[in-house]
Amino acid sequence: MRIIDLTLPLADGMTVYPGDPPVRVRQVHDLASHGWRLHEISLGSHAGTHVNAPWHMAGEGARLEDVPLASFVARAVVRDVSGASLAPGPDGTPCAGASDPGGRRVGSGWPSGLPLPAGVGLIYARAPLDARELPLVLAARPPFVAQAVKFPLDVDVERELCRAGIVSFENLANTAELPRGREFLFCGLPLAVPGDGAPVRAVAILDED
Numbered sequence: 001m002r003i004i005d006l007t008l009p010l011a012d013g014m015t016v017y018p019g020d021p022p023v024r025v026r027q028v029h030d031l032a033s034h035g036w037r038l039h040e041i042s043l044g045s046h047a048g049t050h051v052n053a054p055w056h057m058a059g060e061g062a063r064l065e066d067v068p069l070a071s072f073v074a075r076a077v078v079r080d081v082s083g084a085s086l087a088p089g090p091d092g093t094p095c096a097g098a099s100d101p102g103g104r105r106v107g108s109g110w111p112s113g114l115p116l117p118a119g120v121g122l123i124y125a126r127a128p129l130d131a132r133e134l135p136l137v138l139a140a141r142p143p144f145v146a147q148a149v150k151f152p153l154d155v156d157v158e159r160e161l162c163r164a165g166i167v168s169f170e171n172l173a174n175t176a177e178l179p180r181g182r183e184f185l186f187c188g189l190p191l192a193v194p195g196d197g198a199p200v201r202a203v204a205i206l207d208e209d
Helices: 134-140 155-163
Strands: 002-006 024-029 040-044 049-054 073-080 121-124 142-150 165-170 184-190 198-205
Touching: 040 073, 049 155, 073 142, 121 134, 121 155, 142 184, 155 165
Parallel strands: 073 121, 121 142, 142 165
Antiparallel strands: 002 198, 024 040, 049 165, 049 198, 073 184, 184 198
16 A cells, blocks of 8 residues: 655645635744643635635535535546647547547546546646536536646636535645556545635555555
């Protein structure tokens, strides 16, 4: 078994979405004076590597505490596509990537012209999920959608995911280490706080021979 840490470390003054509360981490107790060390941490619910509950952008969406844990721990694949490569398949369904000689889409791992498989989380590591692929994602109803730290979710796309009841993870680190073309177990359990979202410790768990 191999575990890949996909979490950005929380750090004082780290970059946050414009207008969000700043991240503050400061030591308030020290070993010499108190006999132990203790830090005060202040941050917004969408700081660092975090999950967005549907309630974040949907009036009737599920709050974080009402989302099943299975939405945070599920099989996943890396969806290595770019918006520029999206093109209709033989049946008119948008497909991503160029085809190899066997007729399979390079990078996506799925046969051309077919929708995405249901029940598998999608991690966008090389390019963001955009509006052209969004109908495929909504049809597949994955347990979650996630994006690498360099690709913030488009606000309109994020809102449609929330309205569809699909949780989304943002700011995944180390996505270049994830395998391509095969499933692995993703775990992104949030802090047990109610509301719109929370920071997570995200990891990928790989079965290795």
